[in-house]
Amino acid sequence: MPSYLQWLRFFWLPGLILILPFAHYLPWLDLGPLYNKQLPFFLLGAALVLSVLYRSSRVALAAGLFLLLYAATSLGLLPEGAQGLPLYLALMALNLMLIACARDRGALSLIALAWLLVLIAQGMALFLLQECCGPLSRQFVLENLPVWVSEDRDASVILPLLVCVAAAVGASLLFILFPGPTVAGLFSCTLLLGYGIWTGLPLVPIASAAGLLLILSLLGAGYEFAFRDALTGLLSRRAFYYHMLAPGRHYSLAMIDIDHFKKLNDRFGHQTGDQVLRMVAGLINRHTTGRTFRFGGEEFAVVIPGRDRMGAEKALGHLCGKIAAYPMRLRAAGRLRDRMIPGRSGQRIKVTVSIGLAHREKSLKKPDAVLKAADLALYKAKRSGRNRLCVHVEARDQSTKCKSGT
Ligand SMILES: Nc1nc2c(ncn2[C@@H]2O[C@H](COP(=O)(O)OP(=O)(O)OP(=O)(O)O)[C@@H](O)[C@H]2O)c(=O)[nH]1
Structure with a gap:
């Protein structure tokens, strides 16, 4: 929005x-x-x-x-x-x-x-x-x-x-x-x-x-x-819990986590880390429909209402690629700028995210179960190399399918 x-x-x-x-x-x-x-x-x-x-x-x-x-x-x-x-x-x-x-x-x-x-x-x-x-x-x-x-x-x-x-x-x-x-x-x-x-x-x-x-x-x-979260301006974790008390009959839930954020913090400092959080929050807001929450630390949650699962998967796969391709450069004063200026030097910071997605379905009726499934899918995305979207698939083995963001 x-x-x-x-x-x-x-x-x-x-x-x-x-x-x-x-x-x-x-x-x-x-x-x-x-x-x-x-x-x-x-x-x-x-x-x-x-x-x-x-x-x-x-x-x-x-x-x-x-x-x-x-x-x-x-x-x-x-x-x-x-x-x-x-x-x-x-x-x-x-x-x-x-x-x-x-x-x-x-x-x-x-x-x-x-x-x-x-x-x-x-x-x-x-x-x-x-x-x-x-x-x-x-x-x-x-x-x-x-x-x-x-x-x-x-x-x-x-x-x-x-x-x-x-x-x-x-x-x-x-x-x-x-x-x-x-x-x-x-x-x-x-x-x-x-x-x-x-x-x-x-x-x-x-x-x-x-x-x-x-x-x-x-x-x-x-x-x-x-x-509201003061740093990113997104809805807070508390708002997320209230929202999940009555999320509606059809929705998808995406958990998004910035990759290697601790390393980024250690290398460039906490202030730069904060700016990365703000930028990622802005990109999530821009490229997804539904409500975005800062779940905590470097983790975000997006609740996408409606039955259009393919649409949600497509948008989130797209988001992964958009964030990985987004030009973030470190300014001399330690500040980031969000566009590359030709001829200006400045260290490029590559930021990627991993996303776990789950849809509300027959086997996942309660919001807690959807959250758990999305979390598991996120864990799978991290383990299989990061910078990708993994979707929880409703099947006997409760498996996930993944797609890389690059
Ligand atoms: N700058 C900044 N850092 C934060 C904030 N909240 C949490 N962090 C940092 O986020 C880091 C999270 O690190 P980890 O949970 O190890 O995750 P990670 O390094 O991203 O590793 P993976 O998730 O496995 O890719 C910690 O170093 C926290 O200090 C914040 O508001 N601002």
């Missing part, structure tokens, strides 16, 4: 929250509970507490910021009308983008505290500015912004809207560079703020939805932590 499609997984749940405001247009849906004035305090408070537990300074700052703004408007310290609020929301979007750039350092760290003070100072500066100069006048906007943006909209929302769009673009670029649930959550919050400014939605549903988005981003981070 292409990596950009994998990124989309970070937006499934935020997407559901982001379409919530559109439910406005569905007359049969009662959105009354979302307008409960206490709800934002509960949701943002929960996000804040969870962020401390998850040691996420970014979510803590975002939740703290929303809480401050919501508390200030609830107490009447900030104007809730169309004149003042959009500017605060835009400033918030800008800060969320900046927060997304930072690294998590633990919610109670000194840096997080310093940042919170800077954010409060910004809010106060904006408050004083509005107090002494009055709200952003229509005249100012019309004079300083292109006419096309300010013809039929309320002028006071145009500048905040532009700031919000800039923040959302910045956050989306960040997400492309550092995909993850936290950046996805903060990016979704900037979109939410932009939507709030655009429609003039009251702060109650915006703050509630922001609380939900931040909670979901933490739950997403928890899921990644529990079910």
Whole structure:
């Protein structure tokens, strides 16, 4: 599966929250509970507490910021009308983008505290500015912004809207560079703020939805932590066991092991070994259908759903050859590059894998039995020379057939 499609997984749940405001247009849906004035305090408070537990300074700052703004408007310290609020929301979007750039350092760290003070100072500066100069006048906007943006909209929302769009673009670029649930959550919050400014939605549903988005981003981070392998980005062994509790009626299971990985580690170092693991994981993902898991160490498992056994065997035989033929070169700094550059020297690293494959069939009904058969086939592939695919064959002698990858 292409990596950009994998990124989309970070937006499934935020997407559901982001379409919530559109439910406005569905007359049969009662959105009354979302307008409960206490709800934002509960949701943002929960996000804040969870962020401390998850040691996420970014979510803590975002939740703290929303809480401050919501508390200030609830107490009447900030104007809730169309004149003042959009500017605060835009400033918030800008800060969320900046927060997304930072690294998590633990919610109670000194840096997080310093940042919170800077954010409060910004809010106060904006408050004083509005107090002494009055709200952003229509005249100012019309004079300083292109006419096309300010013809039929309320002028006071145009500048905040532009700031919000800039923040959302910045956050989306960040997400492309550092995909993850936290950046996805903060990016979704900037979109939410932009939507709030655009429609003039009251702060109650915006703050509630922001609380939900931040909670979901933490739950997403928890899921990644529990079910993803941090090095390769593949699903983890734990996810494999959960998947094998209900793998479906027809599937094939491949166990893939990198050959002589210990030697490679010893010769080129652990860092190079890690890069080889990442590259092999990427190649497996690219050249197989089904779900790929990092089973542990230098071993991977692929569960291919469906009855097409020949198709699975063909794809895995192909994978063996693709990995053996893949040009990996060692850079001077000990880093690998995945393409040969003509004229550049660098030691070539040959990486091969052995694969054991078993299909779910009459004699192998339970997932444990399929796993055992695939493991035996892998053992056979190792013993008969490595760099090959061996398939468990359903027969009286439970034999295997093998095919070399070169
Ligand atoms: N760089 C790196 N090495 C790892 C990681 N996990 C396990 N290893 C190493 O993988 C090696 C596995 O070695 P073995 O189980 O002997 O397997 P092998 O050398 O590939 O031998 P065969 O499987 O028989 O071809 C060990 O040296 C582990 O230290 C990891 O995350 N990164």
